[in-house]
Amino acid sequence: MSTALDLVFEKTRSENRAALIAYIPAGFPSKSGCEKAVRALAEAGVDAIEIGYPYSDPIMDGPTIQEAAEISLKGGTNAADVFSALKVASDTGVASVVMTYWNPIEKYGVKEFAQSIADNGGSGVITPDLTIEESARWLEAVDNSGINPIYVVAPSTSDARLAKVTSKTGGFVYAASVMGVTGARTNVSVDASALVARVKNTTKLPVSVGLGVSTREQAKQVAAYADGVIVGSAFIKLLLDAKSEQEGLDAISALAKELALGVREGR
Amino acid sequence: MTIQLGDVLGHFGQYGGRFVPEALIGALDELEAAHNAAKTDRGFQAELTELHRTYTGxxxxxxxxxxxxxxxxxxxxxxxxxxxxxxxSHKINNVLGQALLTKKMGKKRIIAETGAGQHGVASATAAALLGLECVVYMGEEDTRRQALNVARMKLLGAEVVPVTSGSRTLKDAINEAMRDWVTNVATTHYMLGTVAGPHPFPTMVRDFHxxxxxxxxxxxxxxxxxxxxxxxxxxxxxxxxxxxxxxxxxxxxxxxxxxxxxxxxxxxxxxxxxxxxxxxxxxxxxxxxxxxxxxxxxxxxxxxxxxxxxxxxxxxxxxxxxxxxxxxxxxxxxxxxxxxxxxxxxxxxxxxxxxxxxxxxxxxxxxxxxxxxxxxxxxxxxxxxxxxxxxxxxxxxx
Known part of the structure; x- marks a missing residue:
């Protein structure tokens, strides 16, 4: 059975363009602010939204997302808030997924977490620190709940390992554009296109590129070779820098519209 | 009773394993291979034994x-x-072993985390001895509590980076070291200071101690x-x-x-x-x-x-x-x-x-x-x- 996420990629493929995927942590800039941001992003034309589950020890995240996670955790964000933000996203009609480090899933209950994703209209979960070797229980749970297990691969991942990882992946393969942590970068590395090509040798799944994309021009460049363009830190930075919540929402809406044009200009 | 101390995936019963970004898998595999090779490499073992006899004491x-x-x-x-x-302290046993492995792997830079500063000082010492660049991550809170050890590391030629994220202590220093490693893994060895972290660290650090x-x-x-x-x-x-x-x-x-x-x-x-x-x-x-x-x-x-x-x-x-x-x-x-x-x-x-x-x-x-x-x-x-x-x-x- 196809998830909403699968359908998004069918649609964008038929339109010969890349999908735009936006990331925002649950509970950031506040619980209600996050829900407003999700609606603003959906209205501005993003195709899918990743709701981040803020975690105390985010080793894959740069300073921007770390700061957002700290703000969110100080506000008391928990799993219920993640699912509630996920539901707001899926209710807007865009595809929605959760991105989380592994320990909160395990603490919540592996089966229960997967089922709560499905129950709130979510399509899948991105697990950046879960290796396929440690995934047996998780893959059983996502299979039972009919959601996509989305794994992250990196430029350093060998071809042999890419094949192993993508064989367990559903929805799309998340290709980290550079060796490093999340955060806006001036240049999206040339590693990214080479990685996407290597991933595509192992799977028919869509491949989305994340880490470092923040402008329409970068979105256009990435959209030339990838099926999806993931933007996170750039939105968060706008929300962090804004003088008021409304100013932040207006700013992310404007950026999302620009990026939505960018992903349509790549090919 | 059969006691199973580390399978090929680094499990001790249900514990251990690897929960890391895919970006680090290659480096962990490389380290595991280097460690396994060193275990039966007489030259490596002789060099480590000699260092322990003449340097560690x-x-x-x-x-x-x-x-x-x-x-x-x-x-x-x-x-x-x-x-x-x-x-x-005992910390020198591990850092000399890992520093020799770093050279075997052809890497020239090591990073380390430290809480009290003992592992940082030991890492800086091993780096000085073997001519490696050394960066030590230390929670900002700990750099104040252990100012003397910060000075020791600097005297030994290491760079000490105060970590200002999270609780500003050891756990956040480890987070920051992992972020550095994800970024610079091709040139850098992460000299983890205890029997935790992803496989092969728990097994390897135990073997050195x-x-x-x-x-x-x-x-x-x-x-x-x-x-x-x-x-x-x-x-x-x-x-x-x-x-x-x-x-x-x-x-x-x-x-x-x-x-x-x-x-x-x-x-x-x-x-x-x-x-x-x-x-x-x-x-x-x-x-x-x-x-x-x-x-x-x-x-x-x-x-x-x-x-x-x-x-x-x-x-x-x-x-x-x-x-x-x-x-x-x-x-x-x-x-x-x-x-x-x-x-x-x-x-x-x-x-x-x-x-x-x-x-x-x-x-x-x-x-x-x-x-x-x-x-x-x-x-x-x-x-x-x-x-x-x-x-x-x-x-x-x-």
Missing amino acids: RPSIITEAKRFSEHAGGARILLKREDLNHTG KIIGEEAREQVLALTGKLPDAVLACVGGGSNAIGIFHAFIPDEGVRLIGLEAGGDGIETGRHAATISGGSEGVLHGTRSYVLQDENGQTIESHSISAGLDYPGVGPEHAYLHDIGRAEYRAVNDDAAMAAFSLFSRTEGIIPAIETAHALAGALVLGNELGPQATLLINLSGRGDKDVQTAADYFGIPL
């Missing part, structure tokens, strides 16, 4: 603590003197004609404890006892006793016991000892606990400091505050077992670095 001696024993129910107390190693127990087992047999009744060591991440326990694991009659940092008391929630007061979870790339809340967020640990102030513990300890091969007890700050003072005055050795937790455990155990018992304690570090903390605690004006 191995074998470390055994000292009998006769006056301290009078306070421990008269039990015979033998000390494995890792405090006499170069740099003042197991010399402690191998030496001690022979030394105690030669001295007393029998094995000790119990082996005691403090446990933060757990490297000195695994180091002295490992050789004794097959000796079922020998009790293995880890002393965790009870801080203000487990019941207060302000402690670092991960096995005694935590639950199963994943932190810093491995499954083990973790101090965490109901949502799986890591809880900040508390201990007067910066070296034990960590909300995780090595997966091999979690496993030894669950199968009943090792016991873990918590020692509160006050009990540790009382033992610190008593030991200094009865033996003329100022121990590290970390080590004082093991000494406090021996006072209790000696009284439980009585004068027939022989206790072997890993005297894992000396207390020079703790003079400021101890002076503050005991109200000695500086």
Whole structure:
């Protein structure tokens, strides 16, 4: 059975363009602010939204997302808030997924977490620190709940390992554009296109590129070779820098519209 | 009982394994291969043994603590003197091994995390000795608490980066070191300082420290004609404890006892006793016991000892606990400091505050077992670095 996420990629493929995927942590800039941001992003034309589950020890995240996670955790964000933000996203009609480090899933209950994703209209979960070797229980749970297990691969991942990882992946393969942590970068590395090509040798799944994309021009460049363009830190930075919540929402809406044009200009 | 200490994926029972970004898998595989090759590489082993003989000061001696024993129910107390190693603790065993592996892998830069500064100083020392660039991540809070060790690292040529994220202590220093490693993995080796983290670290760091127990087992047999009744060591991440326990694991009659940092008391929630007061979870790339809340967020640990102030513990300890091969007890700050003072005055050795937790455990155990018992304690570090903390605690004006 196809998830909403699968359908998004069918649609964008038929339109010969890349999908735009936006990331925002649950509970950031506040619980209600996050829900407003999700609606603003959906209205501005993003195709899918990743709701981040803020975690105390985010080793894959740069300073921007770390700061957002700290703000969110100080506000008391928990799993219920993640699912509630996920539901707001899926209710807007865009595809929605959760991105989380592994320990909160395990603490919540592996089966229960997967089922709560499905129950709130979510399509899948991105697990950046879960290796396929440690995934047996998780893959059983996502299979039972009919959601996509989305794994992250990196430029350093060998071809042999890419094949192993993508064989367990559903929805799309998340290709980290550079060796490093999340955060806006001036240049999206040339590693990214080479990685996407290597991933595509192992799977028919869509491949989305994340880490470092923040402008329409970068979105256009990435959209030339990838099926999806993931933007996170750039939105968060706008929300962090804004003088008021409304100013932040207006700013992310404007950026999302620009990026939505960018992903349509790549090919 | 079959004890399974590390399968090919680095599992100890249900614990261990790898929970890391895919970006690090290649480097972990490379490290595992280098470590496995080194185990049977006579040249490597000879070089490490020679460094230990001429630089570390191995074998470390055994000292009998006769006056301290009078306070421990008269039990015979033998000390494995890792405090006499170069740099003042057991940490040098691991860093020399990893520094040699770094050269084997052709990498020129090492990064390390440190809490109290002992592993940072040891890493900076090994880097200086072998001509490697060294960057040490240290929580900003800890750089203030341990300013002397920051200066030592700088004198040794290392760069010290204060970490300002999260709780600004050891766990955040590890996060920042992991971020550096994800970014610079092609040129950099992460010299993790304890038996935690993703496979192969728990196994590899244990292998570099197991010399402690191998030496001690022979030394105690030669001295007393029998094995000790119990082996005691403090446990933060757990490297000195695994180091002295490992050789004794097959000796079922020998009790293995880890002393965790009870801080203000487990019941207060302000402690670092991960096995005694935590639950199963994943932190810093491995499954083990973790101090965490109901949502799986890591809880900040508390201990007067910066070296034990960590909300995780090595997966091999979690496993030894669950199968009943090792016991873990918590020692509160006050009990540790009382033992610190008593030991200094009865033996003329100022121990590290970390080590004082093991000494406090021996006072209790000696009284439980009585004068027939022989206790072997890993005297894992000396207390020079703790003079400021101890002076503050005991109200000695500086």
